[in-house]
Amino acid sequence: MADDAFQQWLQGTWPDAQKLGVSRATFDSAIKGLEPDLSLPDLAIPGKPEKQPQQPEFVQTPGQYLREATFQRLAAQGQQLAAQYKSALARIEKQFGVPGNVVLAIWARETDYGHQHDGLDAIRVLATQAYTGKRKDFFRNEFLYALKMLQDGVPRNDLRSSWGGAMGLTQFLPSEYYKFAVDLDGDGRADIWRSVPDALASAAKQLKDKGWRAGEPWAIEVRVPAAVDCTLAEPSHTMPIGEWLKRGYVPTNGRKVKPAELAIEASLLLPEGTYGPGFLTPKNYYVLKDYNYSDLYVLFVGHLSDRIAGGKPFEHPWSKNAQLKTTSVEAMQQKLTALGLYHDKIDGKAGMLTRAALGDYQKKNGLKIDCWPTADVLTHMTR
Numbered sequence: 335m336a337d338d339a340f341q342q343w344l345q346g347t348w349p350d351a352q353k354l355g356v357s358r359a360t361f362d363s364a365i366k367g368l369e370p371d372l373s374l375p376d377l378a379i380p381g382k383p384e385k386q387p388q389q390p391e392f393v394q395t396p397g398q399y400l401r402e403a404t405f406q407r408l409a410a411q412g413q414q415l416a417a418q419y420k421s422a423l424a425r426i427e428k429q430f431g432v433p434g435n436v437v438l439a440i441w442a443r444e445t446d447y448g449h450q451h452d453g454l455d456a457i458r459v460l461a462t463q464a465y466t467g468k469r470k471d472f473f474r475n476e477f478l479y480a481l482k483m484l485q486d487g488v489p490r491n492d493l494r495s496s497w498g499g500a501m502g503l504t505q506f507l508p509s510e511y512y513k514f515a516v517d518l519d520g521d522g523r524a525d526i527w528r529s530v531p532d533a534l535a536s537a538a539k540q541l542k543d544k545g546w547r548a549g550e551p552w553a554i555e556v557r558v559p560a561a562v563d564c565t566l567a568e569p570s571h572t573m574p575i576g577e578w579l580k581r582g583y584v585p586t587n588g589r590k591v592k593p594a595e596l597a598i599e600a601s602l603l604l605p606e607g608t609y610g611p612g613f614l615t616p617k618n619y620y621v622l623k624d625y626n627y628s629d630l631y632v633l634f635v636g637h638l639s640d641r642i643a644g645g646k647p648f649e650h651p652w653s654k655n656a657q658l659k660t661t662s663v664e665a666m667q668q669k670l671t672a673l674g675l676y677h678d679k680i681d682g683k684a685g686m687l688t689r690a691a692l693g694d695y696q697k698k699n700g701l702k703i704d705c706w707p708t709a710d711v712l713t714h715m716t717r
Contacts, residue, residue, distance in 0.1 A: 559581070
C-alpha cells in the first residue's frame with residue numbers, strides 16, 4: 335500500500351533538488367515507485383519500538399573489536415596491496431600528506447579491502463532516513479546530493495549503501511563525494527566504487543581537508559604511570575609529547591620518539607579507564623575521529639596502519655571487562671549531567687568525556703578511581 339505522506343514528502347524535495355541541477359526527468363525516475371524501508375535502524379516511527387543500529391564500534395568491548403587475529407590478516411593483505419598500488423600511494427602521500435598505510439587501513443576497516451558489498455538502494459535508504467529517521471535534516475541533504483549524483487551520471491546500480499547511506503570502497507556519503515572525491519587515475523571520473531587509486535585518494539583528501547598534519551603520528555601507545563589520574567584522559571587536557579614523557583609516560587615496544595615529535599601537543603587516551611592500554615593522541619587522532627566518531631574505529635585504523643608499516647601488536651593487553659548496555663550508560667550520563675559533572679550528549683556511549691566525568695564522580699564519592707562504567711557504580715549513583 336502506498337504511503338501518501340511519504341509521496342508528499344518526496345514531492346516536497348523537488349524545489350531543492352532542482353536548485354542542485356537535478357532535472358525533472360531524473361527526479362521522477364529516481365522516486366518512481368519508491369516506498370520507505372521501515373526495517374532500517376535509527377528510525378523514529380510513532381508507536382513502534384526503536385531499532386538501534388548494531389554498529390560494532392558501539393556495542394563491542396575493545397578486546398572484541400581490536401582482535402589480534404584480525405590485525406594479522408588485514409596487515410598481511412595491506413602489505414601486499416601497498417606493493418601493488420605503490421605508485422598511486424606515493425602520489426597520494428605527495429599530494430595530500432597522508433601515508434599510504436593510513437588510507438589502506440581505512441579501506442580495510444570500511445569494506446575489508448572491497449570484499450564487503452553494501453546491498454541497499456541508497457536513494458531509498460536516504461529518503462527513508464530523511465522522512466522518518468532521527469536526523470531528518472542531515473539525511474534530507476544527503477538524499478538531495480544522491481539525486482545530484484544520478485543527474486551527474488553515476489548509475490543507480492552504483493548507489494548501493496549501508497543503512498546510513500555511505501557508499502564505495504571507503505564509504506562516502508553523497509555530500510562527501512562532492513567535497514572530497516578525487517580522480518587520481520585520470521580517466522575523467524572520480525570512481526570510489528571500482529578505482530582503488532580514486533577511492534584511496536578521496537579518503538586522503540578528506541583527511542587532509544579535515545586537518546591531517548603530514549609527518550605527525552596518529553597516536554603513540556605508552557606505558558602509563560601506576561598513579562595515573564584517569565580523569566585527565568580527555569581531549570581538552572593537552573601537553574607537548576615531551577612533557578608527557580617527562581611525567582613518566584613511556585612509549586611501548588621500544589618506540590623512539592623523534593625530536594620533532596616532542597613539541598607536538600597531545601592528550602591522553604585511556605579507552606578502558608585504568609585497565610587497558612594508554613595512548614598519547616595528537617591532532618591526527620582527532621582527524622581520524624572526524625572520519626568516524628568512534629574511538630575504537632580510530633584505534634583500529636591507526637593500529638592497522640602501523641601494522642601494515644611493520645609495527646608490533648599492542649604491548650598492553652585489552653581487559654576482559656564487560657561493556658554496559660546502552661541504556662545503562664545513558665542512565666549514568668543522565669545522573670552525571672544532573673550532578674554537573676558531564677556536559678556532553680546523552681548517547682549511551684562510554685566515550686572519553688563520559689569516562690572522565692565518571693572518574694570525577696568516583697573521586698568525589700571515595701570510590702576506586704578507574705574511569706570505567708560498571709553496574710556497581712551505576713547502582714551507587716541511583717540508590
